[in-house]
Amino acid sequence: xxxxxxxxxxxxxxxxxxxxxxxxxxxxxxxxxxxxxxxxxxxxxxxxxxxxxxxxxxxxxxxxxxxxxxxxxxxxxxxxxxxxxxxxxxxxxxxxxxxxxxxxxxxxxxxxxxxxxxxxxxxxxxxxxxxxxxxxxxxxxxxxxxxxxxxxxxxxxxxxxxxxxxxxxxxxxxxxxxxxxxxxxxxxxxxxxxxxxxxxxxxxxxxxxxxxxxxxxxxxxxxxxxxxxxxxxxxxxxxxxxxxxxxxxxxxxxxxxxxxxxxxxxxxxxxxxxxxxxxxxxxxxxxxxxxxxxxxxxxxxxxxxxx
Ligand SMILES: Cc1cc2nc3c(=O)[nH]c(=O)nc-3n(C[C@H](O)[C@H](O)[C@H](O)COP(=O)(O)OP(=O)(O)OC[C@H]3O[C@@H](n4cnc5c(N)ncnc54)[C@H](O)[C@@H]3O)c2cc1C
Ligand code: SF4
Numbered sequence: 604x605x606x607x608x609x610x611x612x613x614x615x616x617x618x619x620x621x622x623x624x625x626x627x628x629x630x631x632x633x634x635x636x637x638x639x640x641x642x643x644x645x646x647x648x649x650x651x652x653x654x655x656x657x658x659x660x661x662x663x664x665x666x667x668x669x670x671x672x673x674x675x676x677x678x679x680x681x682x683x684x685x686x687x688x689x690x691x692x693x694x695x696x697x698x699x700x701x702x703x704x705x706x707x708x709x710x711x712x713x714x715x716x717x718x719x720x721x722x723x724x725x726x727x728x729x730x731x732x733x734x735x736x737x738x739x740x741x742x743x744x745x746x747x748x749x750x751x752x753x754x755x756x757x758x759x760x761x762x763x764x765x766x767x768x769x770x771x772x773x774x775x776x777x778x779x780x781x782x783x784x785x786x787x788x789x790x791x792x793x794x795x796x797x798x799x800x801x802x803x804x805x806x807x808x809x810x811x812x813x814x815x816x817x818x819x820x821x822x823x824x825x826x827x828x829x830x831x832x833x834x835x836x837x838x839x840x841x842x843x844x845x846x847x848x849x850x851x852x853x854x855x856x857x858x859x860x861x862x863x864x865x866x867x868x869x870x871x872x873x874x875x876x877x878x879x880x881x882x883x884x885x886x887x888x889x890x891x892x893x894x895x896x897x898x899x900x901x902x903x904x905x906x907x908x909x910x
Contacts, residue, residue: 605789606764608634614791616644616660616696619687620703628714629726630704644698644793651675657795659698664689666697676797678755678805678824682747685809688816698792701749701759701772705742705780705847706818707885709733725781733885741883742780743844745818749776750843751807752795753851754824760794761786769796776848783847803828803837806907808900810844812887819844820887821880821896825904827859835859840872840904842897845880852876855901864909873902 605612612634615621624630638644644660651671666672667684686692686700709732710717710725722728725740733741752759752772760769770785772795777785786792805826811817822843828836838859840852855876862868880897882890 604636616699617694619691619695651800654799655797659792660696663692663695675800678751678807682751682807686747700746703746705783706745707742733883740780744848750822750824750841750849753849754826754839754841755805756798758796761790762793763790778848780847804908806904823900823904827908833863842880845882850879869902869905873898876901
């Protein structure tokens with residue numbers, strides 16, 4: 604159906620992102636192809652020891668309720684649990700969450716609002732209102748599960764009429780508010796491959812205004828592997844909500860590599876992780892405060908995993 608419909612078609616799973624965007628005419632597909640009835644996309648297979656495969660249309664509520672996910676992939680369960688409200692978690696899918704459109708205060712408005720400012724570069728306009736001299740869009744990656752999937756080293760399977768490919772979750776994202784996905788429109792996300800747990804421990808911390816529901820304005824996903832003596836053998840620290848893609852805090856990973864997580868090392872790593880967080884003034888809260896909070900959230904995740 605997608606191959607026959609061409610570029611004007613889009614897939615829809617739960618519709619909790621696409622339908623509001625269509626109402627605001629941010630996304631205007633002529634054909635919408637529903638995935639909800641494809642049973643193969645709603646299965647969960649495998650065991651944490653060998654790795655698990657999540658069908659892309661699995662509801663967020665089903666992911667959080669699964670005891671294997673809760674036990675072996677607590678960061679995935681926590682990120683999914685923190686998304687929106689129970690109603691939306693009963694509709695929204697894990698695949699739709701990973702493919703969520705990027706967000707911006709100048710874009711997530713109704714058509715008339717956007718028309719009144721002559722639109723913006725992301726849709727129908729020419730200028731970026733956040734950074735008027737910028738040649739690119741800085742809309743924000745706002746999925747809770749995306750940084751977690753990158754941190755735990757998950758992979759995604761993309762299928763189209765011309766074949767299929769499995770890529771690391773990190774490679775699904777581009778640092779660009781408009782072309783934020785490294786995925787062709789005709790490619791269907793079918794599976795999310797969670798790696799074997801193999802000693803890794805991960806967590807996710809989310810900053811938002813309302814604890815009951817809100818998109819993240821900062822999300823920190825940290826995944827660590829410890830040696831038997833408690834030193835950090837390997838790590839991935841990923842920042843969400845502060846750029847157009849999940850950002851890896853490489854300098855912070857270097858600080859903790861081969862070290863025990865003492866207070867001094869945690870402070871040094873948090874300082875290093877704070878540098879790549881570059882929030883702009885296009886979501887909730889003052890950007891300088893959001894950047895500052897990256898330091899606290901990274902140290903919080905490290906302390907949690909150290910205990
Ligand atoms: C009030 C409100 C609050 C929200 N809060 C949060 C939040 O706190 N955190 C958060 O992360 N999200 C939040 N969301 C966004 C959304 O509810 C979730 O991200 C949800 O998981 C999206 O899944 P979906 O199945 O509804 O996606 P859809 O709307 O069906 O699809 C989203 C995008 O993915 C594409 N797509 C979906 N499935 C596939 C597939 N298998 N293959 C290819 N393309 C596909 C669609 O074409 C579309 O572009 C919120 C939404 C609302 C309305
Ligand atoms: S970052 Fe700029 S171009 Fe992108 S959505 Fe916001 S205002 Fe539009």
